[in-house]
Amino acid sequence: MEYRKFPQGYALRLDPGEEVVECLTRLVDREHVRLGTVSALGAANDVTIGIFDTAEKKYYSKRYQGQFEISALVGNVTRQEGRPYLHLHITIGNPTTGEVYAGHLSACTISATLELFLQVWDGEIDRKLSDTVGLNLLEFQA
Secondary structure: OOOEEOOOOOEEEOOOOOEEHHHHHHHHOHHHHHEEEEEEEEEEEEEEEEEEOOOOOEEEEEEEEEEEEEEEEEEEEEEEEEEEEEEEEEEOOOOOOOEEEEEHHHHHHHEEEEEEEEEEEEOOOOEEEOOOOEEEEEEEEO
């Protein structure tokens, strides 16, 4: 992973074999990012996507291996109990078959490159587990 800092955030490039969630978490931790938004595109060959079942309050994950274009990777960076919390969603497409998959990003290994922009916001928003919903929701404090 290589990156450059700008007044409004960071531009990152990930190379083949690098894992997106791991690299972004490392950067957020190293640079003390408390709040931000993520936008990226690229290519991957091993992606795990989760879908949340609201009735069961449980994620179901599926792993996709092959050559995929990342047409959209979006999300945010917050904190939970002081630690980085990434909430990322991804849309990937198979250029050969035209199949498209989307959902909550659990893991993604880059096959060619990933171009990611992390916009940093002033302030901090925490997360707290909602027993009602079963997810870690944004926690706004006065």
